[in-house]
Amino acid sequence: MDLHGDNLIGGEALTVQGERWRAIEAATGRELPSDFSAATPEMVERACALADEAYDTFRETTPEARAAFLEAVAQAILDIGDDLITRCMAESGLPRARLEGERGRTVGQLRMFAGVLREGSFYEARIDPAMPDRAPLPRPDLRLRTIAVGPVAVFGASNFPLAFSVAGGDTASAFAAGCPVVAKAHPAHPGTSELVGRAIAKAVTSSTLPAGVFSLLFDPGIEVGQRLVSDPRIAAVGFTGSQRGGTALMKLAAERPVPIPVYAEMSSINPVILMPAALEARGAAIGKAFVGALTLGSGQFCTNPGLILAVEGPGLEAFLAGAGEALKGVAAQTMLTPGIHRAFCEGVAALDANAAVTRIAEGQAGGENQGQPVLYTTTARAFLTDHSLAEEVFGAASLVVTCRDAGEIRSVLARLEGQLTASLHMDEADHEPARALLPLLERKVGRILVNGFGTGVEVAHAMVHGGPFPATSDGRTTSVGSLAIQRFLRPVCYQDVPDALLPPALKQANPLGIPRRVDGKREG
Amino acid sequence: MDLHGDNLIGGEALTVQGERWRAIEAATGRELPSDFSAATPEMVERACALADEAYDTFRETTPEARAAFLEAVAQAILDIGDDLITRCMAESGLPRARLEGERGRTVGQLRMFAGVLREGSFYEARIDPAMPDRAPLPRPDLRLRTIAVGPVAVFGASNFPLAFSVAGGDTASAFAAGCPVVAKAHPAHPGTSELVGRAIAKAVTSSTLPAGVFSLLFDPGIEVGQRLVSDPRIAAVGFTGSQRGGTALMKLAAERPVPIPVYAEMSSINPVILMPAALEARGAAIGKAFVGALTLGSGQFCTNPGLILAVEGPGLEAFLAGAGEALKGVAAQTMLTPGIHRAFCEGVAALDANAAVTRIAEGQAGGENQGQPVLYTTTARAFLTDHSLAEEVFGAASLVVTCRDAGEIRSVLARLEGQLTASLHMDEADHEPARALLPLLERKVGRILVNGFGTGVEVAHAMVHGGPFPATSDGRTTSVGSLAIQRFLRPVCYQDVPDALLPPALKQANPLGIPRRVDGKREG
Structure with a gap:
């Protein structure tokens, strides 16, 4: 297994000269091979700048292009082969069967979002045609679609080193929405994170997307994460972890000059x-x-x-x-x-x-x-x-x-x-x-x-993995299932914009063939 | 015109013995007839308790019942007659034609939400049927619908004394979602607020809903609003006003033991x-x-x-x-x-x-x-x-x-x-x-x-009256148009719940006849 332990900034592996640290084998408490380096402030800054540069391009890729990208990420994860499972077993202490299942789930949710993109309802496309003769005032032509909110910071969770981590649900739904992702690896599984991060970077390249669509940062502590959430170019945060960690991020996000939403999944006794x-x-x-x-x-x-x-x-x-x-x-x-x-x-x-x-x-x-x-x-x-x-x-x-x-x-x-x-x-x-x-x-x-128990969260259209505070920071959403894409979208209205300038989702001819509402009634 | 100046707590007019205040005629700066009394802490507490009591009943009324209620509110506002226009003219300085138009808009948006309710998509109903024979694990039966988030605090705006005030867009969308409303009247138009508040209370009674579905509080200052937003039973806030006022409420809401969403529409230079x-x-x-x-x-x-x-x-x-x-x-x-x-x-x-x-x-x-x-x-x-x-x-x-x-x-x-x-x-x-x-x-x-200007915000399905901070506190939503109902809803998933216990929106026979997604595909 070939780990370099470097931060992955827009596809580039950047080495730090300073202190390095190692992952711990869960079963023994011993250090595992490969040094990892914490991201410098300049690296956080660079990852956010690249994400911001990539945002306009990535968010306007076609749903088909993003679906193909998600599938490429899924395939690249499978292509890592057994190295991913063995490293993850060592880092997490979780058994092989569980991690093979979790890999299937991770790949499955990337593919599910590919399906969501091809179906097209996520655009929430609405058209209220002009009524030039309406009295007393004419009605303008109004068209609404959703767009990606911007670059998203994703925090890997310790307890699902694959399905809620670097290429987990938050990353999958943010990518699906068209948001570049800057991921912060969980320090408990840096090697797993690197392998998955490199797979994503490979898919970014093979899909000819801007390199800033994805970066991966390491840090055994909390400083990199704090910098990331405070960066003005980050537009939303996905987190799974402790209530202390989640509420700290909520506070940080609320106190920014421009507050941003935090989707933190925290504690629950079910x-x-x-x-x-x-x-x-x-x-x-x-x-x-x-x-x-x-x-x-x-x-x-x-x-x-x-x-x-x-x-x-x-x-x-x-x-x-x-x-x-x-x-x-x-x-x-x-x-x-x-x-x-x-x-x-x-x-x-x-x-x-x-x-x-x-x-x-x-x-x-x-x-x-x-x-x-x-x-x-x-x-x-x-x-x-x-x-x-x-x-x-x-x-x-x-x-x-x-x-x-x-x-x-x-x-x-x-x-x-x-x-x-x-x-x-x-x-x-x-x-x-x-x-x-x-x-x-x-x-x-x-x-x-x-007549069941909450363990085993099905990745499905009707799933809600969420709930009122403090189970999550925001009970209006879910972190599992297709509804999660809504977290990273916001609506924009186009009024009397000429057809030539409208985004494809709203052009009169409906070139994307997506379902839309016309005067409130569903079409297609 | 018969104004009593009392706070309206769950349909009951409650008088305070202490200091009273008067509205100011915009054109002259002189006091207008009728004393108003600021709500006491006990009244805020009582309004929130009644709203919380009404919540379970109100949120489970049928879409048809809530639609009829919204229409009853609209009719009750019209029934006030010209008294509403003349008092509002005096309090706001706005001319008759504008206020008659604004009344039409207010009534129109209540009726639009009645249509949204009857159409039924707001439930976001989804069904992923059980797959008992799936390997390696069977899939449970999963069903999702949205429910009302809880009692909503609505702050009336000074610049739209009808359309963004006591029975304005926030109240209409919160009611549509099934949320009881505790409204804080804007001190610039208390008489207008009382007339509209009494119309709503009348509609609550004639629709045989619990009285706690609506309360109206007065305060020439900010204390009542602060208490309201801090009350643990309030689940969300709607506000239109200054950036200073809006960000103060955002801060208050974020610092609660249980943080809640604030939908504040603030400043914009367009x-x-x-x-x-x-x-x-x-x-x-x-x-x-x-x-x-x-x-x-x-x-x-x-x-x-x-x-x-x-x-x-x-x-x-x-x-x-x-x-x-x-x-x-x-x-x-x-x-x-x-x-x-x-x-x-x-x-x-x-x-x-x-x-x-x-x-x-x-x-x-x-x-x-x-x-x-x-x-x-x-x-x-x-x-x-x-x-x-x-x-x-x-x-x-x-x-x-x-x-x-x-x-x-x-x-x-x-x-x-x-x-x-x-x-x-x-x-x-x-x-x-x-x-x-x-x-x-x-x-x-x-x-x-x-080739137009932003003034004249059409109440429509494709409208977005929102935008990134500080235009609003939350750019993921709109305060005008049918999409606004989503602010006050959250998803709940029902797993393997027997049909007899499922809410009507999710029962197999679809007794409400609403559109639903089955395995991600739209039906009906």
Whole structure:
């Protein structure tokens, strides 16, 4: 594997003479081969300048040209071959099968956006034809399309080193919208980032796009990211990570002379509500399925089920017994980074030390940097008085809150902050009480699931991976699925502009063949 | 006319015992009849609590029910009759014809949103059916619809006491989305606000909606507005006014424990570019038309043409002569408030005192609170070095920047902040240089016009009344036209939710008969 560890500025590998750093092998804590160099202020500046130069050209490429580019990126990622998987395994501690699946997802979402581009609805094209004879005043010819907002800063996430990182969902949707991307590699997987970044740069070249369409910056710390978000040429930010990191970027973006939108996907404990009939009919089975979701990928998912709500009774006992039994057999898994492992251990220690919380089951103990899955219970009363119990413990730890009645379940839900998902486990006899909970859940979350868990976020047209603050910075959008393209678009209206000067999306003859609204009615 | 001057909290008129204040007659500066009382903190709290209570019910009314409600609001406004026009004339100084037109526009946009609701695309309904047999993993059933974001705070604008005020565009689009509204009346037209507020409350009652769907608060100062934006139950803010006011609300909203979106439409000088061939062919005629746009409504439009750019030469001389000649005959008009008149006079005095600026024409002098229209010139060089020249003077004052060549026009445009509109006056021979300017204009503005002026913002499907900061706080949306409904919606995904529990928009049988996407393809 050939890593050079340089920042990739508009396709050029730029070396820094100063201090260099290395990636850490997740399983061992040892340094991995290849030095990486943090971007200098001049490199951040240059990447943004090139992105800005590329913006006018890139945003006006045809949807077909951008679709072909996205497909070229997908192919270039596949062309890296097994080097990508092995380096990513070393850096993330995630197993091969998971990362092969994640690569498929990454490639799949790039291709999905190619389809979105070819379909053309993203233009939101609208035409209100002139009415020269209207009284008392004639109506001008009005035409609307969306355009790319400008260069986008994308922050790679540690927990999805492929699908939410350098060529992840934010990059794919920003590219689809026509926005150049300046990516900041997550320091936990710089080698993976370099390999993917070079694949993107190759696709930029082979698609004969301006080199500034993509740059990749490294930094083991936060300074490069701060500079990037503060750069006046950056028009929007995509981020997946901690609430502390996300809110810091929100603050920085809001305080700029020209504020910009930040799409940060942050923390969520994803409540799971076990309804009485389901619990009675199949408590143990739900418990077993729950453990599968809890321990998947060592629990390092934004959608990990961190909170279980149920009314006490034999059904819940069966659930706890089933979950406890299943958990016993689960091996500890390597966590993404020593820092994440440390934070997990601290979160677990705090729960162990909490007198209102009982540890009821755990998985097998593990070695260095491995997270031992663990399950706790507490009461609704304790949960409602101790706000620390609603904080996310990132990893395979979950808290079962036993409630005395449905009213207590509602009280706990009402006090929760915004979440990515909520799950209801229920049978037909549970429909009416579940119906009564839906309005509350709709206020709190971006996705409501029945008889499942939030892990496994399908890349689809109807997906919402988002939710009210602090699950995300902006509950009006999604970071997964085709709707994500809307984040990076803004509408522009053309009034009485001659056909020769109109963009193709709005020319009378509709040369792009896209769906449009004429006087509010859909055509094509 | 029967004004009580009370805050209207969920349909109830609540009187304060403390200090009361009166509206000012724009033309005379004298107090108008009827005392008004500022809302107490308890009233703000009560209005927000009622809005929050009404939210779940209101957002789940059928599109037909909300459409009928919007139509009832429109009818109730018309039912006020001439009292509304006469009070509004007194409070705003605007002439009858303008206010009758504005009433028509207000009613028209309420009815337009009724049409948007009946059409149903606003739901953005999407269905990705389950694929139980997909390998390696089955796909769940995924369904997406938008829901109302929550109670919205709407701030009335001084310059459109009907169309951008209590029942203006923000209220209409928020109601259409299913959001309860707590409106803060602009202190320049409290009587107008009360009449309209009571009309809305009447429509809430006749439509048997929860009373909390609408409240109206008064305050001659800023405290009530600040409380409103800080209330945890408020989910979004609509504002039209000064940059100072808008950015203060943005800051307040960003610093909340749960930040919320602010849609503030603020300042804009709306550059007008006079291209050479058009200038040569019809410079004088364009000058005359420009004066019409400049002086309309005493120049008190966000889209008022405040900046003219052209290359020096005989064409520009003809334009200036034509404009000067036309301006001479324009009478001074009463401005909206003594404060706005004072600010206009200060802005004009600063231009008069600027050695790099020449006053070249003016309209007729006026009486108390009347704005005398005035036209200035400067050079591109002076404009590029003196940032104060790019500041908006709200009223009928405009600055012609003479440029030595097309490059200077581009330099001036490049240094402008975000704007609502840009106009190009051009003939066919100007097409190529105009084409070269379009990418720059698209970066800067929300609407590009040819051979017209930005005043007269058509309420239509293809309208964008928005633009990059500081023209607005959020260039991704519009405050006029049907697209504005998107501001107050957010997507929610339903995964494997039984049909019986799905909202009507997503039920398999499509009982609402709305257009939906199935697997990304449009249906219906």
